[in-house]
Amino acid sequence: QSALTQPPSASGSPGQSVTISCTGTSSDVGGYNHVSWYQQHPGKAPKLMIYEVSKRPSGVPDRFSGSKSGNTASLTVSGLQAEDEADYYCSSYAGSNNFDVVFGGGTKLTVL
């Protein structure tokens, strides 16, 4: 069982918006702003989409946005496109006495 809880699936039609949640605790998501999101297509390595809750790396479309409220972080994909269909994973720093990083179980995003 993963440390962070994500819904196993999400879906939307092209052009629509979809939001994926990532729920942790005050020891990880709620305690730090080191929440990141990764996109993974089948057979490929994960790609960083969001870091530090809401920052986008260079080259990531602004259709992808992140936010956090309490112990839950969210990834919103606006203007859904076919190529957005992938697995999405959240991650958070979880260290207190020692450095630790935890991930979510992943959400399969389907573009209908």
Next chain:
Amino acid sequence: QVQLQQWGAGLLKPSETLSLTCVVYGGSFSGYYWSWIRHPPGKGLEWIGEITHSGSTNYNPSLKSRVSISVDTSKNQFSLKVSSVTAADTAVYHCARRDIVVVAYDYWGQGTLVTVSS
């Protein structure tokens, strides 16, 4: 352009030691944490541990007793060893890079499927 290329044995028997190596091409080798992350089939990602160019390490508390990460700065390489493997260690293993300050992985290796089976 930063590239991470990894290699290692893909089939192990229970109780053997898993060994993987990742070489970094392009960019600086210092100023980053070089990490190992695995993806068991049908499950989420799991952080294993990380190392800097100077050898400073952090390990996942649940794996710490069996994991060792080392670095060879002369070759821009870092390596992972996991001892006494079981079927639960079957996963795709990725090497990855994160900034010293930012806890996010911006470059990843292609992944190596490691299967533990008798």
